[in-house]
Amino acid sequence: MALVDYSSSDEEAPPQVPAKRQKTSHGDASPSASTLPPLPAAFHNLYASTVRVSTSDDPTLHQGRKRVNPHKAGSWPSHLYIEWHPTTTQHALLSKLLAALQPVLSVPLESFLTSDLGAPQPLHVSLSRPVVLSTAQKDGFLAQLVGRVGSCGVNPFDLAPRGLAWHRTSESGRSFLVLRVGSANANASPASKSTSETSTTPTPTCTRLEDGDGDGDFGAATKQRQRHNPELSKVLRHCNTLVEEYEQPPLYAFKDDDGDDAFHISIAWSFAEPTPEVRERTEDVFSRAGMRDEVLSICVPVDGIKAKIGNVVTHIPLPVRGKRGNDE
Structure with missing residues (x-):
């Protein structure tokens, strides 16, 4: 017997009662998307991972990408990061930037902004390398991480983009188009201004820390050494210490917080290496009227970190x- 009995097509359907159209406060017949309440933060954690369709490394399932850590039974690939869900306006702005870049670059771009189905995706700031924990380690690692983050002395804070750059990683064999980020804490010590990476239209909710160099790339000496990321650096030290205790490699190693400008948000990637011509064209597009200032005025709120252990x-x-800001 069927679990649900459906009426046949020749039976008379019951009369349908028309649903009432809900009015909004402005008298509209139907509510707009902006009036809907946002999803709770915990909802995103439940659907943060894709379904594993194979235990073997099959690049054809992942746009040609290979796993940094191949799957092994009893091993739990793990990652510590800060998650950012761009607003509708911010997402549209970053999409506009990628759309402007694609026609003028000689390399194909794969966006991190949307999924294969076109749904907006969260972006992130890494606080660890991809590490691997054993089944016996994972629960203890998470418990220690919760305790150390809770006692790290860093309050919720804001980040702001400081520039656009290309970053090549040998581990993945990919090039990443990234937004370098720095502390947006209004109480942080300002650096010498750089017209090439200074926002002229700061948002009222996010006062950004000025950049000290305008080279748009990693590892370059700043004109005036400063703590670009006092909050991120402090949280990273706690994360680095913990992963090293589990015999895992740290993410970044800074000396006295000098030049802590490697933190970034990846917005697109490519297998091709970024040539000087690609970098120059990227900078040209980014410098177009309004584009740079709009992107650098983005505010990224940080109220915690995420630990992804397995799925x-x-x-x-x-x-x-x-x-909001450093408690020191």
């Missing part, structure tokens, strides 16, 4: 003490 994502909030 389980855990949000670990930063301690809240009545203000």
